[in-house]
Amino acid sequence: MKKIIEGPAYVLGNNIDTDQIIPADKLMYSLSDPEEKKFYGQFALSGVPDAQSGLPKGQMSFVNEGEFSSPYKIIVGGNNFGCGSSREHAPACLEIAGVEAVVAESFARIFYRNSIDGGFFIPFETEVSVYQEIETDDILRIDVEKGTLENKTKNKTYNLKPLGDVADIIEAGDIFQYAKKAGLIKT
Amino acid sequence: MGMTITEKILAAHAQRDRVEPGENIWVDVDVLMTHDVCGPGTISIFKKQFGKQAKVWDPDKVVIIPDHYIFTKDEKANRNIDILRDFVKEQDLPHYYDVGTENYKGVCHVALAEEGFNRPGEVLFGTDSHTSTSGAFGLFSTGIGNTDAAFILGTGKLWVRIPETMRFEFTGEFPPYIMAKDILLQVIGDIGVDGATYRSMEWTGEAVMSLSMEERMTLCNMAIEAGGKNGIIEADQVTKEYNQGKTSIDGQFYSSDSDAKYYYKKTYDASKMEPVVAKPHSPDNKALARECEDVKLDRCYIGSCTGGKTTDFIAAAKLLKGNTVKIDTYIVPATVEVEKDLSIQKIEGETLLDIFKNAGCRIGEPSCAACLGGPADTFGRTQGEEIVISTTNRNFPGRMGSKKSSVYLAAPYTAAASALTGHITDPRKFL
Ligand code: SF4
Numbered sequence A: 001m002k003k004i005i006e007g008p009a010y011v012l013g014n015n016i017d018t019d020q021i022i023p024a025d026k027l028m029y030s031l032s033d034p035e036e037k038k039f040y041g042q043f044a045l046s047g048v049p050d051a052q053s054g055l056p057k058g059q060m061s062f063v064n065e066g067e068f069s070s071p072y073k074i075i076v077g078g079n080n081f082g083c084g085s086s087r088e089h090a091p092a093c094l095e096i097a098g099v100e101a102v103v104a105e106s107f108a109r110i111f112y113r114n115s116i117d118g119g120f121f122i123p124f125e126t127e128v129s130v131y132q133e134i135e136t137d138d139i140l141r142i143d144v145e146k147g148t149l150e151n152k153t154k155n156k157t158y159n160l161k162p163l164g165d166v167a168d169i170i171e172a173g174d175i176f177q178y179a180k181k182a183g184l185i186k187t
Numbered sequence B: 001m002g003m004t005i006t007e008k009i010l011a012a013h014a015q016r017d018r019v020e021p022g023e024n025i026w027v028d029v030d031v032l033m034t035h036d037v038c039g040p041g042t043i044s045i046f047k048k049q050f051g052k053q054a055k056v057w058d059p060d061k062v063v064i065i066p067d068h069y070i071f072t073k074d075e076k077a078n079r080n081i082d083i084l085r086d087f088v089k090e091q092d093l094p095h096y097y098d099v100g101t102e103n104y105k106g107v108c109h110v111a112l113a114e115e116g117f118n119r120p121g122e123v124l125f126g127t128d129s130h131t132s133t134s135g136a137f138g139l140f141s142t143g144i145g146n147t148d149a150a151f152i153l154g155t156g157k158l159w160v161r162i163p164e165t166m167r168f169e170f171t172g173e174f175p176p177y178i179m180a181k182d183i184l185l186q187v188i189g190d191i192g193v194d195g196a197t198y199r200s201m202e203w204t205g206e207a208v209m210s211l212s213m214e215e216r217m218t219l220c221n222m223a224i225e226a227g228g229k230n231g232i233i234e235a236d237q238v239t240k241e242y243n244q245g246k247t248s249i250d251g252q253f254y255s256s257d258s259d260a261k262y263y264y265k266k267t268y269d270a271s272k273m274e275p276v277v278a279k280p281h282s283p284d285n286k287a288l289a290r291e292c293e294d295v296k297l298d299r300c301y302i303g304s305c306t307g308g309k310t311t312d313f314i315a316a317a318k319l320l321k322g323n324t325v326k327i328d329t330y331i332v333p334a335t336v337e338v339e340k341d342l343s344i345q346k347i348e349g350e351t352l353l354d355i356f357k358n359a360g361c362r363i364g365e366p367s368c369a370a371c372l373g374g375p376a377d378t379f380g381r382t383q384g385e386e387i388v389i390s391t392t393n394r395n396f397p398g399r400m401g402s403k404k405s406s407v408y409l410a411a412p413y414t415a416a417a418s419a420l421t422g423h424i425t426d427p428r429k430f431l
Helices: A034-043 A089-096 A109-117 A164-172 A175-181 B005-012 B039-050 B075-091 B108-114 B129-137 B146-155 B180-191 B213-226 B237-243 B310-320 B336-344 B352-359 B412-421
Strands: A004-011 A074-077 A101-104 A122-125 A139-143 A148-151 A156-159 B024-028 B031-034 B062-064 B123-126 B140-143 B157-161 B165-171 B200-204 B230-232 B264-269 B276-278 B286-288 B299-303 B328-332 B387-390 B406-410
Touching: A034 A089, A074 A139, A089 A109, A101 A139, A109 A122, A109 A164, A109 B146, A164 A175, A175 B146, B005 B140, B005 B200, B005 B230, B031 B108, B031 B146, B039 B075, B039 B146, B062 B075, B108 B123, B108 B129, B108 B213, B108 B336, B123 B129, B123 B146, B129 B140, B129 B213, B129 B230, B129 B237, B140 B230, B146 B157, B165 B180, B180 B213, B180 B264, B180 B276, B180 B286, B180 B406, B200 B213, B213 B230, B213 B237, B213 B310, B299 B310, B299 B412, B310 B336, B310 B352, B310 B412, B328 B352, B336 B352, B387 B412, B406 B412
Parallel strands: A004 A074, A074 A101, A101 A122, B031 B062, B031 B123, B123 B140, B165 B200, B165 B264, B200 B230, B299 B328, B299 B387, B387 B406
Antiparallel strands: A004 A139, A139 A148, A148 A156, B024 B157, B276 B286, B276 B406
C-alpha cells in the first residue's frame, strides 16, 4: 500500500453514477487483453455531462483527446460516488486511467467493495464535504497512515475517515491476497 | 434482542447463532448468477487467480443468463457470449440459458424467478446491481463485482458486512391504480438515492403482503436505487405457490422478530398513495404524475426487469385496449416466458399482443434492450434529445443511450396513460 499519494485533483459533484464513469456502450472491451484494456482509460468518466466535468468550472477533460491515461491522480467527489450498476469496469477504468485515490463524502456500496476487493485504488471518505472547497488542478497530498488530505494549493488540511476492517484487504492488495494471507484459500 | 430476516439468513450461512450490524463475516453462497456483461471479466479473474485448470466450487450453484447485449451486430458484444459458451462447456455447467437456443430466457432477474432459483432463506449473489430483486422471495440477495464473483466461483464464500435494516410498512390497502413502482418511487423520493446506502430495505405490512410475486420483485429490484444492499420481503403462501413446480427446494421461511433492532422505521397508509414519477436525471427526483401534465413526451418505453413482467403488460394493456398511442411506444418483454404470455393472456377476448399491436406499439425481443442504452442498434435506444416515459429503473444522464435525452420513470399504468395522451398523465383519467 502506498503511504503518500500526491497529484492534481479532478473534482466532480454528488451522485456520480457508473454510467457516467463508464457508459454502457463502452463495456464491450476486454479487461484482460492489454491492447483493448487501454480503451477503458480513454473512456473513463466520458459519460459525465460537460458542465460537471472538472468542477467548479466544468468543461475540463479528464483524459485528453487521443490519450489513454489521465494527468489526474486523485478524484474528489461529493456523496454517493459510484452509485448505479455493479460493473467493475467502473473502478477498473479509473485505475487504468491512472487514478490512485478517490476521495468522496460517501460511496455507493458496490463501487466501494469493488475498489477494495479488486485492489484498484483506495476509496477514502471525508468527515465533511470537501468537493466544494477543492478546485480541479489543485495539488493534493494524501497521507494514508495519518489519514489526512492536504490541499497544497489552498493550504488546507482535512481528516479522512479511518478505513476500518477493510484496511487489511487494502494492505494485502486485494481480496485474493487477503484470503491467502488469512489461510482461507490455498495458493 | 431479536434479529431481522436479513440478519437471520446471514447468521445461518456463517454457522452462527446471531450477528450484529457492522460485523464482517464470511458466508456460504447458495447461488451465483452472472450475465454477458460481467461474466467474461469474472471468468478471466477466476482463471488468473485459481489457475487455468481450476474448477468452479459447485457447478449446480452457478447460473449464467446472457441478457444485456443480445440482439446486436456489435462484434465485441457477441464475443462475450462466446466466452460464456466456452466456459460453460469446459466446466460442464448445467444452468446456462444460451442465446439463439430454446433455452434462452432474457432478463436475468426475472429468469431467476421463473427458473426456481429464488428459494426462501438462501444467499444469492449476482454480478448485477438489481440482483436485490430476488429478495422478494425472503432470501438475501445482492449485487457484486467481477472480482467478488470470481472469488465465489473458486471458494463458494464471500465476506459481507451485516447491514442495518430499514423497515417500510404499508398498512391498509393499495388503491387499484397504484403499482409497486409508485410505492417505490415514493419511498426513494422520501429517503433519497443514498438514503439506504449499505442497509437492508425490508418491506412489510398487509398491503405489501397482498402483492403478487411480480410486484414484490419490483419493490426489491430498486433497493439499489436508494443505495441499499438488499431488499427483502418475508416469504409466505404467495411465495410458496409461485415456486411450486419451479423448484423442489422449499427453503427456510424466516420472519423478523418483534424486538429486532431497526435503523429506521416508517409506516405509510397504503390507501393514500398516488401515482408518482421520477423526473430526470435521478430516481429520487419525485413528483406526482398529476403535477407533471405539462411535460410533453416523444416516447414511451415499457420493459426491463422492473417493468417488463407479465403483470406490468396486463396493466398497460388495460389502458391501451381499443386506443391508439400518440407517441412512439416500445414494448419489451423481460423474458421469453413473458413474451409467450403476451400471446396467451387476454383482456375481453383480445390477447395482450394484439392490444399492443392494434394500439400502434412496437414490440421488441426479450432482453434488457434500451434499459441500459447499449450498442447503437439497440431496440428503443435514445439517439438524441428524446423525452421518454419509461418503466425502467434508472434515469441517470445517458442511461438509455443519448446523454441529451431525458427519462421520466413511472409505473406501467402511468406510462400507458401517457402514451395515449403524449404528455405525462395520471392513470386515474383512464381507469
Ligand atoms: S433490464 Fe435493465 S436494470 Fe434490469 S438487468 Fe437489464 S439492464 Fe439491468
